[in-house]
Amino acid sequence: xxxxxxxxAMLALxxxxxxxxxxxxxxxxxxxxxxxxxxxxxxYVAPGEHDxxxxxxxxxxxxxxxxxxxxxxxxxxxxxxxxQDPEKAWGxxxxxxxxxxxxxxxVPWDDAHHPDISQTSGELDGRWVFINGNNTxxxxxxxxxTFETTEIIEVPNSAGNHSSSFVTENTEYVVAGxxxxxxxxxxxxxxxxxxxxxxxxxxFISVDPEDGGMDIKxxxxxxxxxxxxSHPGRGKSHGWFFFTTYNTEEANSLLxxxxxxxxxxxxxxxxxxxxxxxxxxxxxxxxxxxxxxNVYNDETHTATSTMKEEVLVVRPEEVPGAVYFLPTPKSPxxxxxxxxxxxxxxxxxxxxxLTVHSFTKMLDAIENEKFDGEAYGIPILNxxxxxxxxxxxxxxxxxxxxxxxxxxAYTTFFISSEVVKWKLGSWEVVDRQPCYYSVGHLMIPGxxxxxxxxxxxxxxxKITKDRYLPTGPEVTQSAQLYDISGDKMELLLDFPTIxxxxxxxxxxxxxxxxxxxxxxxxxxxxxxxxxxxxxxARVERDGNEVHIYMSMIRSHFTPDNIxxxxxxxxxxxxVTNHEQDYDVPHGISMIGxxxxxxxxxxxxxxxxxxxxxxVGVWPFYCTDFCSALHQEMQGYVRVSPADSDIELSWSLxx
Amino acid sequence: MKTxxxxxxxAFCMLSLAACKEEASSKQEAATxxxxxxxxxxxxxxxxxxxESQPNVLDIAIGSKDHSTLVAAVQAxxxxxxxxxxxxxxxxAPTNEAFNKLPEGTxxxxxxxxxxxxxxxxxxxxxxxGNYDKEFLKKFKKLGQASNQNVExxxxxxxxxxxxxxxxxxxxxGNGIVHVVDKVIVPTE
Numbered sequence: 001x002x003x004x005x006x007x008x009a010m011l012a013l014x015x016x017x018x019x020x021x022x023x024x025x026x027x028x029x030x031x032x033x034x035x036x037x038x039x040x041x042x043x044y045v046a047p048g049e050h051d052x053x054x055x056x057x058x059x060x061x062x063x064x065x066x067x068x069x070x071x072x073x074x075x076x077x078x079x080x081x082x083x084q085d086p087e088k089a090w091g092x093x094x095x096x097x098x099x100x101x102x103x104x105x106x107v108p109w110d111d112a113h114h115p116d117i118s119q120t121s122g123e124l125d126g127r128w129v130f131i132n133g134n135n136t137x138x139x140x141x142x143x144x145x146t147f148e149t150t151e152i153i154e155v156p157n158s159a160g161n162h163s164s165s166f167v168t169e170n171t172e173y174v175v176a177g178x179x180x181x182x183x184x185x186x187x188x189x190x191x192x193x194x195x196x197x198x199x200x201x202x203x204f205i206s207v208d209p210e211d212g213g214m215d216i217k218x219x220x221x222x223x224x225x226x227x228x229x230s231h232p233g234r235g236k237s238h239g240w241f242f243f244t245t246y247n248t249e250e251a252n253s254l255l256x257x258x259x260x261x262x263x264x265x266x267x268x269x270x271x272x273x274x275x276x277x278x279x280x281x282x283x284x285x286x287x288x289x290x291x292x293x294n295v296y297n298d299e300t301h302t303a304t305s306t307m308k309e310e311v312l313v314v315r316p317e318e319v320p321g322a323v324y325f326l327p328t329p330k331s332p333x334x335x336x337x338x339x340x341x342x343x344x345x346x347x348x349x350x351x352x353x354l355t356v357h358s359f360t361k362m363l364d365a366i367e368n369e370k371f372d373g374e375a376y377g378i379p380i381l382n383x384x385x386x387x388x389x390x391x392x393x394x395x396x397x398x399x400x401x402x403x404x405x406x407x408x409a410y411t412t413f414f415i416s417s418e419v420v421k422w423k424l425g426s427w428e429v430v431d432r433q434p435c436y437y438s439v440g441h442l443m444i445p446g447x448x449x450x451x452x453x454x455x456x457x458x459x460x461x462k463i464t465k466d467r468y469l470p471t472g473p474e475v476t477q478s479a480q481l482y483d484i485s486g487d488k489m490e491l492l493l494d495f496p497t498i499x500x501x502x503x504x505x506x507x508x509x510x511x512x513x514x515x516x517x518x519x520x521x522x523x524x525x526x527x528x529x530x531x532x533x534x535x536x537a538r539v540e541r542d543g544n545e546v547h548i549y550m551s552m553i554r555s556h557f558t559p560d561n562i563x564x565x566x567x568x569x570x571x572x573x574x575v576t577n578h579e580q581d582y583d584v585p586h587g588i589s590m591i592g593x594x595x596x597x598x599x600x601x602x603x604x605x606x607x608x609x610x611x612x613x614x615v616g617v618w619p620f621y622c623t624d625f626c627s628a629l630h631q632e633m634q635g636y637v638r639v640s641p642a643d644s645d646i647e648l649s650w651s652l653x654x
Numbered sequence: 655m656k657t658x659x660x661x662x663x664x665a666f667c668m669l670s671l672a673a674c675k676e677e678a679s680s681k682q683e684a685a686t687x688x689x690x691x692x693x694x695x696x697x698x699x700x701x702x703x704x705x706e707s708q709p710n711v712l713d714i715a716i717g718s719k720d721h722s723t724l725v726a727a728v729q730a731x732x733x734x735x736x737x738x739x740x741x742x743x744x745x746x747a748p749t750n751e752a753f754n755k756l757p758e759g760t761x762x763x764x765x766x767x768x769x770x771x772x773x774x775x776x777x778x779x780x781x782x783x784g785n786y787d788k789e790f791l792k793k794f795k796k797l798g799q800a801s802n803q804n805v806e807x808x809x810x811x812x813x814x815x816x817x818x819x820x821x822x823x824x825x826x827x828g829n830g831i832v833h834v835v836d837k838v839i840v841p842t843e
Contacts, residue, residue: 350783350798397783415743417735436697437698
């Protein structure tokens with residue numbers, strides 16, 4: 001007892017010390033107050049004013065892409081990509097379910113990592129955002145006129161689709177590299193025979209310059225390493241693509257030990273133009289593969305899913321001179337190319353140094369065949385011959401680098417939890433700012449292009465702990481905005497994010513906002529079940545399938561009274577929004593429907609299915625507060641017993 | 655338990671006092687240099703109050719009476735926040751006695767502000783990104799340290815040596831593990 005007492009006394013004293021510190025802590029915050037107000041001014045966007053930048057921040061394991069404004073950190077939209085979203089009926093309505101189809105069936109979730117904005121001549125053009133699904137390998141395209149996911153292509157022969165989805169400088173390709181090597185084609189074999197038998201597919205997905213249509217042009221089947229991240233060459237290095245690798249040991253178990261044995265892994269340099277030429281001349285081999293290609297059409301307002309049956313594969317030995325390995329210390333993670341295309345930065349996550357390779361020196365080493373052996377027939381260049389420089393001991397746990405276009409690079413450090421600014425060419429560290437806490441990626445708008453907008457950097461943190469009001473064991477995820485326009489970085493803002501803010505892409509708002517659509521034209525609506533005029537509203541029966549052709553406008557449904565539905569029917573509500581006015585969506589939901597609401601934009605048609613199980617008169621209503629008479633926007637469906645002979649009938653205002 | 659608590663208490667008191675002092679001086683600094691607009695000392699994960707989670711490697715070092723020299727060194731090098739990181743971190747923690755084995759004046763020299771980078775480098779040489787118990791360490795021939803150098807792992811009977819330092823005891827932490835060692839692992843570079 002005495003012991004306990006003395007312990008309690010100690011703790012009390014201790015608490016006293018801590019709280020006395022807290023006092024000075026609050027004083028300190030008080031001191032920061034005046035300064036914080038200048039930061040506040042920098043992020044303040046007055047009511048009704050617009051932000052300078054869009055930031056497309058991936059939701060990581062939420063499978064979504066969120067749209068924020070910078071510098072305010074205000075959230076505008078959460079775009080479902082590899083996820084179901086009951087708010088928008090994405091993946092719930094009949095039109096968008098095919099978007100989530102894969103060779104494994106309907107997969108309503110994925111781990112969305114690396115958004116990248118389309119480019120023309122190495123500069124962001126703001127047409128599309130591409131993003132990868134890691135888990136069931138997929139690449140999605142979001143159209144920046146509608147801010148909706150309009151295409152998803154599955155990537156065969158791939159697993160843990162992580163070194164994705166980065167675009168070349170004219171959006172010729174969006175590239176998807178496998179993280180996990182696997183048997184290609186997949187087959188039943190012992191895991192222990194991984195080494196030498198598994199392969200790593202790097203997929204070059206062509207993008208149609210007109211409509212953005214994606215198609216796998218070829219897959220490069222590389223040795224069975226882990227392909228971690230990638231970036232395209234630009235400017236002088238346009239035509240090349242760079243991939244970091246780890247597990248060059250080809251371990252299949254306890255990678256944290258077994259994949260850390262080699263002092264150096266590789267950055268793989270791929271001359272995709274050479275392989276493209278080879279393929280265009282009939283090179284490569286078609287192999288059977290099953291993968292889904294899902295396309296959403298803005299005129300039919302409907303997605304289709306097509307199962308593809310083969311893919312063109314190329315192995316490095318078929319195209320001599322197309323693939324080289326650049327030795328890079330210790331399991332490099334980030335693989336970033338500066339705006340000039342000269343420097344390729346490899347962040348060895350287990351290394352304390354940053355390794356920067358020179359593209360010019362790489363070409364020279366290739367030309368003079370300065371090789372240091374080979375791996376699976378792929379020449380390994382001599383480390384010293386391709387090295388541009390090393391940023392020595394800048395922090396602990398380097399992950400990713402972006403560029404401001406002014407000759408500076410910014411690298412995140414996970415373990416020492418900071419962003420470090422350093423100079424390209426002299427490799428000297430010029431500034432550092434802490435992150436709260438354990439930063440992963442960072443993003444400078446346009447930071448992956450020839451022309452970054454070097455005003456801000458957004459740090460995306462993995463851990464938040466005490467930064468916001470606590471919400472139980474799961475606390476908000478968070479990003480932080482720094483002003484980088486001066487010599488020193490300045491932390492301006494913390495803001496919460498949707499899911500894990502894995503990575504982001506940012507662009508000047510002016511490039512994008514003028515293209516944003518306001519409505520869909522009703523007279524361009526080619527939906528199979530559209531009701532283009534209220535006069536066409538009707539109900540049709542085909543066995544126990546019932547199709548309701550319904551229209552909606554402020555503030556009623558046509559029809560709003562329906563009889564002749566029976567228990568056991570499968571009732572399709574095909575609902576067309578007849579509004580042609582900006583920002584007047586309508587919603588609809590039916591009591592007991594085993595699905596989400598619909599949220600239908602002006603001029604659009606969407607469908608949900610209702611299978612009534614109980615006799616009665618059941619209401620439906622508009623779920624989006626649309627108008628002054630929103631509460632009047634409702635209707636009834638009479639459900640009769642399965643053997644009833646009541647005829648189908650429908651009406652409005654009778 | 656009681657001793658540990660007492661030690662923790664003492665260490666915390668020292669820390670708290672030290673922290674308060676630092677703040678006082680940084681306040682003065684802020685007063686004299688108004689353009690300095692962010693104060694980052696004593697901010698970060700190391701300074702979060704949390705009595706629910708398992709102690710992290712920093713807490714363990716602070717709580718050990720045999721590691722006051724190490725803790726002082728960590729503070730002098732400003733590495734507190736790195737040691738509370740999600741890691742995982744494996745810290746080889748030389749005892750006070752181990753530090754005493756160094757040539758006289760070495761520790762005092764390293765603790766001087768002008769030697770901060772050198773001290774940080776030496777301390778990073780005692781940290782591995784990873785979390786392995788003593789038994790498991792026998793599987794390794796070498797470990798890659800945060801200093802960017804490798805250290806050798808050797809065994810003699812049941813004993814495991816890392817960079818020539820013998821593991822005396824091991825304490826699992828919330829963000830890794832602390833192996834108490836009998837020697838300072840001096841980097842070769």
